[in-house]
Amino acid sequence: MSATETFYEVIRRQGVTRRSFTKFCSLTAASMGLGATGASNVAHALETNPRVPVIWMHGLECTCCSESFIRSAHPLVKDVVLSMISLDYDDTLMAAAGHQAEAILAETKEKYKGKYILAVEGNPPLNEGGMFCIDGGRPFVERLKWMAQDAAAVIAWGACASWGCVQAAKPNPTQAVPIDKVITDKPIIKVPGCPPIAEVMTGVVTFITTFGRLPELDRQGRPQMFYSQRIHDKCYRRPHFDAGQFVEQWDDQNAREGKCLYKMGCRGPTTYNACSTVRWNNGVSFPIQSGHGCIGCSEDGFWDNGPFYERLSNIHQFGVESNADRIGVAAAATVGVAVAAHAAITALSRVAVKRDDKAPPAVK
Amino acid sequence: MTELTHAADLVAERCRLKKALLDVNPELTQTADIVDSVGERAVVRRTVYVYEAPVRLWHWVNALAMVTLFVTGYLIASPPSSPTGEASAHFQMGYIRFIHFTAGQILAVAMLGRIYWAFVGNSHARQLFYIPFWKGEFWRGALLEARWYAFLEKYPQQYIGHNPLAHLSMFLMSTLGTIFMICTGFALYSEGEGRASWLSHAFGWVFWLFPNSQQVHTLHHLGMWVLVCFTFIHVYAAIREDIMSRQSMISAMISGERQFRDEV
Numbered sequence: 001m002s003a004t005e006t007f008y009e010v011i012r013r014q015g016v017t018r019r020s021f022t023k024f025c026s027l028t029a030a031s032m033g034l035g036a037t038g039a040s041n042v043a044h045a046l047e048t049n050p051r052v053p054v055i056w057m058h059g060l061e062c063t064c065c066s067e068s069f070i071r072s073a074h075p076l077v078k079d080v081v082l083s084m085i086s087l088d089y090d091d092t093l094m095a096a097a098g099h100q101a102e103a104i105l106a107e108t109k110e111k112y113k114g115k116y117i118l119a120v121e122g123n124p125p126l127n128e129g130g131m132f133c134i135d136g137g138r139p140f141v142e143r144l145k146w147m148a149q150d151a152a153a154v155i156a157w158g159a160c161a162s163w164g165c166v167q168a169a170k171p172n173p174t175q176a177v178p179i180d181k182v183i184t185d186k187p188i189i190k191v192p193g194c195p196p197i198a199e200v201m202t203g204v205v206t207f208i209t210t211f212g213r214l215p216e217l218d219r220q221g222r223p224q225m226f227y228s229q230r231i232h233d234k235c236y237r238r239p240h241f242d243a244g245q246f247v248e249q250w251d252d253q254n255a256r257e258g259k260c261l262y263k264m265g266c267r268g269p270t271t272y273n274a275c276s277t278v279r280w281n282n283g284v285s286f287p288i289q290s291g292h293g294c295i296g297c298s299e300d301g302f303w304d305n306g307p308f309y310e311r312l313s314n315i316h317q318f319g320v321e322s323n324a325d326r327i328g329v330a331a332a333a334t335v336g337v338a339v340a341a342h343a344a345i346t347a348l349s350r351v352a353v354k355r356d357d358k359a360p361p362a363v364k
Numbered sequence: 365m366t367e368l369t370h371a372a373d374l375v376a377e378r379c380r381l382k383k384a385l386l387d388v389n390p391e392l393t394q395t396a397d398i399v400d401s402v403g404e405r406a407v408v409r410r411t412v413y414v415y416e417a418p419v420r421l422w423h424w425v426n427a428l429a430m431v432t433l434f435v436t437g438y439l440i441a442s443p444p445s446s447p448t449g450e451a452s453a454h455f456q457m458g459y460i461r462f463i464h465f466t467a468g469q470i471l472a473v474a475m476l477g478r479i480y481w482a483f484v485g486n487s488h489a490r491q492l493f494y495i496p497f498w499k500g501e502f503w504r505g506a507l508l509e510a511r512w513y514a515f516l517e518k519y520p521q522q523y524i525g526h527n528p529l530a531h532l533s534m535f536l537m538s539t540l541g542t543i544f545m546i547c548t549g550f551a552l553y554s555e556g557e558g559r560a561s562w563l564s565h566a567f568g569w570v571f572w573l574f575p576n577s578q579q580v581h582t583l584h585h586l587g588m589w590v591l592v593c594f595t596f597i598h599v600y601a602a603i604r605e606d607i608m609s610r611q612s613m614i615s616a617m618i619s620g621e622r623q624f625r626d627e628v
Contacts, residue, residue: 219571228559230555230577233556239452240451242458243447243451243453243454243455243458244443244456245446245454246446248445248446269577270576270578299576299577302578305576311442313578324582324586325441325585328585328592331590332592332593339600342513343604349515350608
């Protein structure tokens, strides 16, 4: 594929009409909240910009990000993969295999030096010299660093690449680390979630290919347009939270009536993601709508802030089943008993010893 | 005639005592002379003005705000049972959170005022905000006070301000604890206010330290229990010292005057 071919040329070649193309641009612009001129900007970019080569690498992962990505509805993943970007390497989706596939990596690195986007799903384990994830005969961490050298920007797909996810949860035997621990000299856009929402993934790709730059990121490196609000802020069950109406048990009447899942450990109040607005599977539903609390899968270290079904997180330093309240009540009770005992001893010693007001020490 | 001479002697004696006291410690500017019913004996008690009005006001505002924050904070993490009926008819969690946030704002503003007063108030107003770490006298005093609490000392020490052990625990648990709670509390509050809010700009750095908001919730919750423990100890120590160390503690935080109940 030639790098000078534009998206527009590709999709027209595939038989997409001008009308469908315009509709696609409007929908994409609307889904990204780009405003009145957004659609024409998208159209203009797709008509003139060469397609961006994308290398999609897989480290220590479960491939749920890919599974999510291929279910994108707005835009359809077919449009993204076949038209918008030039997905030159993705060992899960590509037809090529073995040496043929490996050759593409080297070729892209050389031919599009400083121009391609490196999308990373999963993360590199560092323990034992990176031997816990071997890819193409080499530790993944080496290949990742090697491909990152000449990338224009890096996309960290999912909680693995962004924060470490389950393989980096305590005690993290493989020393899996988020990719920004090994790639330090490139702009990294984090798209966390386990997996991220399909439309969020394709939306980020569309933004980058459209505007030729990364979207505005928050202080944790996530695109503001999808991660600036908590699930809780836009949750349709929020009125029940404010009213104090909670599901108390999984099978109670409040659960059937769709009351707030806060007491059941819902992490909506501490999770930044677009689930409560974009939702999943073409907007069909999202966990809370299905009656299950949010587990905070797009947050840093969410596995270590469980249990998912309790409001308060466990604090393992004080025993497996400890949380802030158990520790606090124990500490306060200890102090209370100590104070009472101390007071009792004081009172007894005061009775026993004759009061002696003489020999007072000097005031300091 | 003899009685008059006696009375004159008493006055002279009191004047002498006051002068002697002022020579010893110029801070002892006020003395209360107490004469018993038959006028036989004059007792001079040393009284020092320690806690200025803004400090006392802060103390009680802070105490009230803190207790309110304990109760509402606990209820936010463990909400009371759900009211039935339409959501539109209730605002239970909303009110609990409103009270918590209001008390938090009051606590924070009071703390700012208190910090201001540390600069413009008397030397005792500064005590809560530093530890004389390099002074051996301070650590010896703290040890002595710890021995007093372990029933190893026969006589309590008397200090015009806080004793070194109280000073230490107040700085570590109360001052640092409250500042920690203010920072984490406002960081959590800023999440609802949104990224563009000034609170988010001012306290967003908390999420640099603890990227997951759930962690900040956990720490904020633990911080509450530290302050609850401090409150227990603080109240007990104040009452105990008031009785045992022959100096006013509780009324000192009302009138501002520390009275030493030893005869001079």
